Amino acid sequence: MFKKLCVLGLSTCLLAPAAWANWHVDNDDSELYFLSTKATNTGVTGVTERFNFDQISGTLTDQGKIRFELDVASLDTDIDIRDERMKEKLFLGKEHPKIVFEGEVDPTKLKKLETGHYKDLDLEGKLTINGHHHPIEADLRVVQLADGKLAVHTLEPILIKAEDFKLKEGLATLQEIAGLALIVEQVPVNFSLILTPQK
Numbered sequence: 001m002f003k004k005l006c007v008l009g010l011s012t013c014l015l016a017p018a019a020w021a022n023w024h025v026d027n028d029d030s031e032l033y034f035l036s037t038k039a040t041n042t043g044v045t046g047v048t049e050r051f052n053f054d055q056i057s058g059t060l061t062d063q064g065k066i067r068f069e070l071d072v073a074s075l076d077t078d079i080d081i082r083d084e085r086m087k088e089k090l091f092l093g094k095e096h097p098k099i100v101f102e103g104e105v106d107p108t109k110l111k112k113l114e115t116g117h118y119k120d121l122d123l124e125g126k127l128t129i130n131g132h133h134h135p136i137e138a139d140l141r142v143v144q145l146a147d148g149k150l151a152v153h154t155l156e157p158i159l160i161k162a163e164d165f166k167l168k169e170g171l172a173t174l175q176e177i178a179g180l181a182l183i184v185e186q187v188p189v190n191f192s193l194i195l196t197p198q199k
Contacts, residue, residue: 022060024060025057025193026194027056032052033050033053034189035051036049039182042182046184052076053072054071054074054075056193057069060150066102069100071098095131100128102126109121113142120139122138130166132165132166136158149195157189158190
């Protein structure tokens with residue numbers, strides 16, 4: 001009888017949804033990018049480019065608490081001099097090396113997820129850039145993967161405005177240095193994250 005109870009208990013643990021765990025971001029399988037639009041001359045159609053942050057870290061607890069961090073030093077725009085200027089002039093990377101998001105989701109919705117199923121969630125939280133905080137909202141889809149991991153991605157872009165984080169002065173400096181007529185002060189942000197259960 002004791003042996004049967006042990007087997008039953010072990011089976012229950014193995015079959016329990018991974019949503020009862022805490023997770024951390026798998027940086028190798030995750031990505032976050034934003035689109036930046038600029039124009040060289042007034043009246044000219046702008047050029048839109050994709051910029052990435054290559055280092056993403058963070059956690060999701062079994063209580064639904066979220067904290068994600070972007071390493072400013074990992075900004076990648078495919079142009080080295082532009083990387084350095086944005087890190088220094090826009091994101092003030094030396095004083096503020098991390099961009100941080102903190103939020104919360106309903107953990108009961110995640111705990112009910114079965115392999116191959118998904119749940120759409122409304123995420124609310126606080127984003128901090130250069131020491132300035134602002135609330136943001138996002139529509140997310142969370143998918144339970146067969147290996148116990150969670151896939152999380154944006155259903156639509158998150159719009160970030162420069163004025164909300166006191167970035168307008170930095171943008172103006174970059175615009176002047178590059179000799180541009182315009183840099184759009186609002187950018188759409190998308191991400192696709194893989195969360196791995198913590199052991």
